[in-house]
Amino acid sequence: DAKTTQPTSMDCAEGRAANLPCNHSTISGNEYVYWYRQIHSQGPQYIIHGLKNNETNEMASLIITEDRKSSTLILPHATLRDTAVYYCIATPTYSGGGADGLTFGKGTHLIIQP
Amino acid sequence: DVKVTQSSRYLVKRTGEKVFLECVQDMDHENMFWYRQDPGLGLRLIYFSYDVKMKEKGDIPEGYSVSREKKERFSLILESASTNQTSMYLCASSPTGGYTFGSGTRLTVV
Numbered sequence: 001d002a003k004t005t006q007p008t009s010m011d012c013a014e015g016r017a018a019n020l021p022c023n024h025s026t027i028s029g030n031e032y033v034y035w036y037r038q039i040h041s042q043g044p045q046y047i048i049h050g051l052k053n054n055e056t057n058e059m060a061s062l063i064i065t066e067d068r069k070s071s072t073l074i075l076p077h078a079t080l081r082d083t084a085v086y087y088c089i090a091t092p093t094y095s096g097g098g099a100d101g102l103t104f105g106k107g108t109h110l111i112i113q114p
Numbered sequence: 115d116v117k118v119t120q121s122s123r124y125l126v127k128r129t130g131e132k133v134f135l136e137c138v139q140d141m142d143h144e145n146m147f148w149y150r151q152d153p154g155l156g157l158r159l160i161y162f163s164y165d166v167k168m169k170e171k172g173d174i175p176e177g178y179s180v181s182r183e184k185k186e187r188f189s190l191i192l193e194s195a196s197t198n199q200t201s202m203y204l205c206a207s208s209p210t211g212g213y214t215f216g217s218g219t220r221l222t223v224v
Binding site for chain 2: 036107
């Protein structure tokens with residue numbers, strides 16, 4: 001898996017969009033960008049993934065730069081329940097670590113302020 | 115809702131005991147994984163399995179073994195528990211557009 005770099009922590013006001021950056025400058029052409037989050041004392045939860053195009057689902061949007069060296073996860077209307085550690089992972093398998101596991105870094109601790 | 119179920123949420127065991135952590139998934143996934151999570155160290159892969167009776171070592175397999183006799187069940191075994199195995203243990207399965215994790219088992223070895 002390519003190395004990813006994320007800020008250690010971020011704050012965001014409730015109701016505002018939370019924009020979480022991730023740098024993956026050494027990503028290779030067959031590596032997808034995956035985002036997971038982990039709420040305190042729970043297992044990680046899959047959020048979204050993408051290869052080249054921007055993606056959106058019911059949880060979030062993923063914006064990947066044209067050169068694929070960085071991406072941004074967007075939570076459009078953050079709530080207090082979005083407070084969690086968010087992990088950005090670059091991995092070569094479509095299914096997000098199909099057979100050989102994912103490498104989790106330290107992630108970004110996102111704190112939603114009331 | 116798809117599920118990965120870990121048998122215990124909290125567990126306390128004594129040093130030297132043999133410990134079994136059970137994980138069951140209902141998604142018919144081939145791939146299953148065991149991670150441990152420690153403060154400051156993040157998630158680290160212990161073992162994984164890509165098929166029944168198949169297993170592969172992850173990054174930190176020492177002191178652990180696994181068993182996968184049925185597709186839906188992946189067991190992590192601590193042959194002789196030690197205090198440095200006190201940790202949060204997380205099971206996961208894939209694929210489905212991403213991993214699905216269980217809620218975790220917080221194991222304390224005293």
